[in-house]
Amino acid sequence: MQEWADKRWMQGGTALIIRNGKVVYYKAVGYNDIEAKVLMKRDDIFRIAPQTKAITSVAIMQLMEEGKLLLDDPVSKYLPEYSNQQVVNDPTIGSSSGTHPAISSITVRQLLSHTAGMTHGIAPIAYDKEIWNATLLNPNIKTLGDRVTELSKHPLMWDPGIKWNYSFSPDVVGRLVEVISGKTLAELS
Helix, strand or coil: CHHHHHCCCCCEEEEEEEECCEEEEEEEEEEEECCCCEECCCCCCCCCHHHHHHHHHHHHHHHHHCCCCCCCCEHHHCCHHHCCCEEECCCCCCHHHCEEECCCCCEHHHHHCCCCCCCCCCCCCHHHHHHHHHHCCCCCCCCHHHHHHHHHCCCECCCCCCCCCCCCHHHHHHHHHHHHHCCCHHHHC
């Protein structure tokens, strides 16, 4: 962990190992804020992004069991801003390559299976960088609703249902949970 922080493969991190009920390792390395030189503390709080899919997927399945949605419902039924999606013509060039209408609407099922045509902004290609800058580096985005609305303004990377790609889909699922349940994810946890 220290080597990864030293090589800047990660900004910083913490680790806690408990064996037989006793703490055997508890350490923080690297920075919470590199620019401000704020060191990581053992009790710093982290966003659990890799777990977003598990949490939001269970919540959406509960709403499905309650009869509040179907897996093949179009996302636009609940989030109208996802109507009439466009698809970027060439993701390696970016949005300057132009767009075309999506062949179909995004469904809840496609969000859950990462086949909605979205991206996550982590691949080293032009369009991913555009999405990263527009969503994660945008200082005006304060809430999940803000991020999901901003995402809706940008073309998809591929037509829905065509290709698997790790993406912001769990964020959109989380927003669906909020809209359908009438509660924020924080209120539901």
